[in-house]
Amino acid sequence: MNIEHIITNLEQQDPELHERLSNRRSAIKGLAGIGGKLALAAIPFALGSLFKKAYGQSTGAIVEVLQFALTLEYLEAEFYTLGAAAPGLVPAGPPTGAIATIRDHENAHVTLLKNTITTLGATPVAKPVFDFTAGNGSGNGPFKGVFSNYPLFLAVAQTFEDTGVRAYKGQAGALISSNEVLTAALKIHSAEARHAAHIRYMRRNLLSNTAIKPWITGKDTAGIGDAVQASYNGEDLTTQAEINIIGINGTGVSAAAASEAFDEPLDKAAVLAIVDPFIV
């Protein structure tokens, strides 16, 4: 992060920057000087404090996004931890290896987000109590048997991964003011997309269903059905920035390919509604 560059940009956008900062010019110089020595993760916090003084804003919006992401990562981490530990659930060999890989990533995401939130001066939210049957604590929801029924386990995994990708995408804009946090979030986001692709591939092979692909076609649930439709609604978009992608410029891009080529975001309210049945 080039702090001087940020200050220069701010000066261009806001001629009154130095008035706002008044006697804090020395603070800026100090920051620029020690930037290289500060732990990278601490820089957003240091800058956040400065901007809060200048604009009356805080890093609150960023922390809010990270708390939201942490809740989703708690969900995924516990899901895979329980799934990997459930006797006889995941077949030995490649499936066990893949689930362990994903479990480890989700646990790492939890640790990373907790550390980042702490660095930003906030307290990470506590891990909720989950009901992976989607029964709101009844243990009797539509996914009852999720840890004893392998196809059902993979179906829920696919939904979590595809929803996670959409959830991070929906929050990227709120992180745009912090290079470090945004980049970390993007790097989690694409890792989740890799997980999603592989889980879909596992389902394709398990079910011998060639209609299941690593990418999302239209708003298709890949055979899971109405219970997860909310995670896929809106994925059937075939225009981007008002440009129609179907057959664009005389190419043979089909409606299916046009929707597959772009993953769509979900806003926070939509994601919370999707995960609500899983949270007691």
Place this chain on the structure above:
Amino acid sequence: MVEKLNVPEEQKGHAMLSTKGQQRRRFLSLFAGTAAAATLMHACSNDDNPMPDNGINLGSGDIGILNYAYALEQLEAAFYTRVTQTFFSGATAIEQQFLNDIRDHEIAHREFFRNALGNKAIPSLEVDFSKIDFNSRASVLGTAKAFEDLGVSAYNGAGKLITEGAYLLLAGKIVSVEARHAAMIRDLISNGSFADNTAVDANGLDLSLDPPEVLKVAAGFLKSKINASNLPTS
């Protein structure tokens, strides 16, 4: 093998140019009224003409980053177009299905950027695939893996360089699809390698690279020279 990327016939007609212009205006009008959009339009006004001596200039600001993405999508689309013209020997049904799908996605990305950028778009690039043996599964999938991981790295590394939220969202919509491709290609090469430790680190973080590092790799497959000297660096 050196081949020129296909320019759709429609792009050459005046009617299409008019449509393109309208699309570009709509795209840019999403950001009308913002200081940044005005600054970008102004900043790029001197970057329209590619300078052959210094290479094709991507431009500056967000437009430069979008052209950077457009250049990479051109490379990927050309690669998969060639791959699917004559599949490597022994290509299975699933390999053909997925490679056809990925080709269509990359073409969609390329044409989207072309239209969105309008007259700010860099020209079509000339590729150099002489290092690739298109009859060899290992060569084709190995190159595909390199391109997809590179694409993910490039988008992840460029996110912080984008100033407009709407552009960031568009990049985000594409990068997760590139990550799906990367995972699938890796699984075709070796099942279970979709997110191994050569792609995702111990913190669960995927790859990211800054434009100079990405373009150094891409240059090995391009006859056209890219000038990224005006891209933002932070």
